[in-house]
Amino acid sequence: MRRPEVVVLALLVALVGAGCSRVAFMKTEPGRKGFESTNEPVVVHESAEARNRSTARNSLALSEERLRTGDLVAAEKYARQALKSDPNSVGAYTLLAVIADGQGQPAQAGQHYKRASELAPADGRMLNNYGTWLCKNGQAQASLDWFDRALQAPGYATPAAALANAGSCALDVGDNVRADRDLRQALAITPENPVALAALARLQYRSGNYFEARAFSERRLAAAPADAEALILASQIEDKLGDSAAASRYVRRLGEEFPGAAQGNVGGSKSP
Numbered sequence: 001m002r003r004p005e006v007v008v009l010a011l012l013v014a015l016v017g018a019g020c021s022r023v024a025f026m027k028t029e030p031g032r033k034g035f036e037s038t039n040e041p042v043v044v045h046e047s048a049e050a051r052n053r054s055t056a057r058n059s060l061a062l063s064e065e066r067l068r069t070g071d072l073v074a075a076e077k078y079a080r081q082a083l084k085s086d087p088n089s090v091g092a093y094t095l096l097a098v099i100a101d102g103q104g105q106p107a108q109a110g111q112h113y114k115r116a117s118e119l120a121p122a123d124g125r126m127l128n129n130y131g132t133w134l135c136k137n138g139q140a141q142a143s144l145d146w147f148d149r150a151l152q153a154p155g156y157a158t159p160a161a162a163l164a165n166a167g168s169c170a171l172d173v174g175d176n177v178r179a180d181r182d183l184r185q186a187l188a189i190t191p192e193n194p195v196a197l198a199a200l201a202r203l204q205y206r207s208g209n210y211f212e213a214r215a216f217s218e219r220r221l222a223a224a225p226a227d228a229e230a231l232i233l234a235s236q237i238e239d240k241l242g243d244s245a246a247a248s249r250y251v252r253r254l255g256e257e258f259p260g261a262a263q264g265n266v267g268g269s270k271s272p
Helices: 048-068 072-085 090-102 106-119 124-136 140-152 159-172 176-189 194-206 210-223 228-240 244-257
Strands: none
Touching: 048 072, 048 090, 072 090, 090 106, 090 124, 106 124, 124 140, 124 159, 140 159, 159 176, 159 194, 176 194, 194 210, 194 228, 210 228, 228 244
16 A cells, blocks of 8 residues: 655754854954954854754754664764754654654654654644654544645645645545545646555546556656555556556566565455
């Protein structure tokens, strides 16, 4: 079953050079035209709060770097350092959630996603992230409210993500009307959205509209690298349409690209 995707917070970190806490300015000495001398420096004291925010930003940058390289232990260490410096860091909680997911700790990830959404209740990205976690962890019905909140958040720049996720989760709970509405709205914004295309392929397949399902399935496979679920569904669609050669090609791809995928799902034995 194709699940929605988390849209992770992009942490744009401004690194503070050398971590200086004071600045010396040059003062012009009256009566000495054309010359300047360095008198006693004018010191600007940086507040403890500003220093903590700067430290948190630097720690988040290091955490992101380690996460990109797959070093989850170091990524977690730096994310927790960021949280120690700034206990209300939305970025730190988001990174900890992603790390916990990667460590196979979904319950802990959910706590972090929820906390990030509580700290940023008007940030559509955080609301979408928590809704996605709910849907992926057996709470699809509850997730729909969070996607609605994300879509209502002012300035939310990627509504297609929440619409695609909402439509996919609505399909999981059997609300085909909402699923069709949200998924088509997502495609109206981003026509190559792989989550929306995969979910619409599933919806049409379940409804017995196999030609429409094929069209969405082919668009999905063209929009992004294939996953096992997309190939299984494609083979099932072709099987329903009576094209055994095409179905076999998808089964062959499944075996080559995802040798660990459950072959029992192929050929229509299990509804996607």
